[in-house]
Amino acid sequence: MRVVLGVAGGIAAYKACELLRLLTESGHQVRVIPTASALNFVGAATWAALSGEPVTASPWDDVHEVPHVRLGQEADLVITAPATADLLARAAAGRSDDLLTAVLLTARCPVVFAPAMHTEMWQHPATAANVATLRGRGCLVVEPASGRLTGKDTGPGRLPEPAELFSVAQRVMARGAAGLAPDLAGRSVLVSAGGTREELDPVRYLGNWSSGLQGYALASTAVSRGAEVTLVAANTGLPDPAGAKVISVKSALQMREEMLAAAPLADAIVMAAAVADFRPAVRREQKIKKTGDVPDPIELVENPDIVRDLVAARQRAGQVIVAFGAETGDIMVNGRAKLARKGSDLLVVNPVGNGLAFGTADNEAIVLGADGAEVVLPRGPKEQIADGIWDLVAARLS
Ligand code: C5P
Numbered sequence: 001m002r003v004v005l006g007v008a009g010g011i012a013a014y015k016a017c018e019l020l021r022l023l024t025e026s027g028h029q030v031r032v033i034p035t036a037s038a039l040n041f042v043g044a045a046t047w048a049a050l051s052g053e054p055v056t057a058s059p060w061d062d063v064h065e066v067p068h069v070r071l072g073q074e075a076d077l078v079i080t081a082p083a084t085a086d087l088l089a090r091a092a093a094g095r096s097d098d099l100l101t102a103v104l105l106t107a108r109c110p111v112v113f114a115p116a117m118h119t120e121m122w123q124h125p126a127t128a129a130n131v132a133t134l135r136g137r138g139c140l141v142v143e144p145a146s147g148r149l150t151g152k153d154t155g156p157g158r159l160p161e162p163a164e165l166f167s168v169a170q171r172v173m174a175r176g177a178a179g180l181a182p183d184l185a186g187r188s189v190l191v192s193a194g195g196t197r198e199e200l201d202p203v204r205y206l207g208n209w210s211s212g213l214q215g216y217a218l219a220s221t222a223v224s225r226g227a228e229v230t231l232v233a234a235n236t237g238l239p240d241p242a243g244a245k246v247i248s249v250k251s252a253l254q255m256r257e258e259m260l261a262a263a264p265l266a267d268a269i270v271m272a273a274a275v276a277d278f279r280p281a282v283r284r285e286q287k288i289k290k291t292g293d294v295p296d297p298i299e300l301v302e303n304p305d306i307v308r309d310l311v312a313a314r315q316r317a318g319q320v321i322v323a324f325g326a327e328t329g330d331i332m333v334n335g336r337a338k339l340a341r342k343g344s345d346l347l348v349v350n351p352v353g354n355g356l357a358f359g360t361a362d363n364e365a366i367v368l369g370a371d372g373a374e375v376v377l378p379r380g381p382k383e384q385i386a387d388g389i390w391d392l393v394a395a396r397l398s
Contacts, residue, residue: 001173003030004071004107006080006100007047008087009037011150012116012159016081017042020050022166031071033057033100035087059099068099072106079169080104082116082159085127088141092130110172111139114165119155135182140224142168143243160242167217167383168224174384182226183394189227190266191218192259192306194234196252198279200298201288210274211359212236214324217382218270218389219244225390230266232258234273252276252303259306264315268393270322271307271344279303311343320396322346322389328353335368345370345396348377348389367392 003023007016013034023030032047036057047055054061059068072078080087080100087100091113096102104111113134121127122144131141142165145158159165193215197205216238219231223243231244234255240246247262249255252275263269278300288296307323314321323344327334331351339347347368364379367389377388 001028001076002074003028003169003173004075004078004103005030005032005051006078006083006087006103007032007034007038007042008080008082008084008100009035009040010082010084010116010159011041012082013038013041015159015162017046017050018162019079019081019165019169020047022162023169024051026166026170029053031075033071033103035098035100037084037086057098057100059102068096068102069106071099072103073108075103075107075109077110077112077169077173078104078107079112079114079165079172081112081114081165083113083141084115085117085121085124085130088113088115088127088130088134091139092133112142112168112172113139114142114159114168115144115157116159117144117157118149118153119157122157140168140172143223145240145242161239164220164239164242167220167381170381171221171224171383171387174380175387183398184222184390185226187227187267187397188230188265189222189393190230190232190259190262190269191215191222192232192234192255192271192273192275193219194236195274196234196255196276197250198252198276198303199250199283200280201284201286203287206276206278206280207235208274208276209359210234212238212273213359213361214363214382214385215270215272216241217386218272221383221386221390225394230262232262232273252279252306256304256306256309259310260313263310263313263319266316266319267397268320268322269310270324270389270393271310272324272348275306276303305342307342307344318397320345320393322348322393324348324350326350326352331366332368332374335366339368339370346373346389346392348385365389 044055145160146156194212195208195210197207220241222229229244281299281301321344323342325338335349349366363385365377367375
């Protein structure tokens with residue numbers, strides 16, 4: 001696909017180099033259009049070398065190619081990262097005083113802005129109005145991340161990590177302009193992710209290989225579809241998805257407590273976490289010693305099933321509950337039985353043993369509905385699977 005990567009004049013411009021690499025390495029043809037200010041942070045030579053394309057901030061270079069019209073018309077996606085307060089203001093006003101803003105006016109493809117600026121600038125009513133204007137025109141304006149800004153300040157205004165912006169770009173290219181519709185706006189969703197750890201003693205635990213990638217993809221895609229997202233995350237080590245409230249837990253019991261506490265406010269709950277079915281009956285206060293050849297047997301007790309407890313505790317009318325299940329053998333028969341056992345509205349069945357493993361970027365699934373629905377989500381990036389799941393949830397919420 002042809003991507004225009006706009007870069008405005010903020011210190012986060014350096015992070016756009018990594019975004020550019022992710023885009024080019026996945027086969028996209030990327031034309032970088034910096035603003036003149038952006039070139040104070042990262043020079044044209046860097047953009048040209050990384051993209052393999054000419055780079056200029058001015059509409060007056062290569063005029064015979066009419067770049068301000070052609071680049072916008074030919075693009076499949078225009079993503080501006082970082083988008084400064086000034087760039088958002090110029091885009092909202094429809095100005096075309098440099099090549100990037102001219103391209104923004106000629107583009108008819110999906111347009112994404114990833115703002116980055118100081119918290120005061122982001123929260124200023126002028127910026128908020130410009131963001132609302134751009135969103136009203138169908139552009140996707142990604143929420144900035146919170147955290148350390150230039151200097152000692154912290155707060156909302158950080159550019160999300162390049163990998164996250166890359167996945168936003170991939171999604172938008174896969175789903176087209178319709179995929180930008182904030183169909184979960186005004187909805188509150190609760191997602192669990194990762195794998196729980198059950199402590200044996202101060203240094204050991206029983207755990208599993210879950211990477212948390214599918215749950216994080218569910219959280220970040222829900223954010224970009226407009227939902228208010230709470231992510232209960234167990235032991236993932238992944239960066240917080242921008243715009244989501246993250247609650248960290250370790251064990252199944254902690255996850256259960258947080259999920260049940262947040263559930264009454266959720267319109268939809270997706271249990272993507274791999275929850276340990278058992279935990280040690282006792283957590284030793286002291287490290288278990290190698291006392292002889294035969295180690296002490298470890299007695300296990302069963303953990304409560306969180307999905308079933310969420311179903312039993314459901315208070316909110318119309319709340320949609322989604323469980324996951326990795327299955328082998330006759331996955332449809334096993335999946336139907338699991339769906340009935342869990343009592344959830346949907347079960348996302350992942351076939352095990354098709355070259356898809358924990359920690360891989362791709363996934364595939366069949367979603368079974370308590371209403372008899374059966375939807376295949378073909379193999380693809382976990383964001384694509386997440387979008388497929390949210391499509392089914394959104395249809396049930398509306
Ligand atoms: O029964 P199984 O572990 O295969 O079910 C998987 C689904 O159930 C997942 O959605 C997982 O998050 C959830 N689960 C749970 N509580 C447990 C075990 C699994 O909510 N104790």
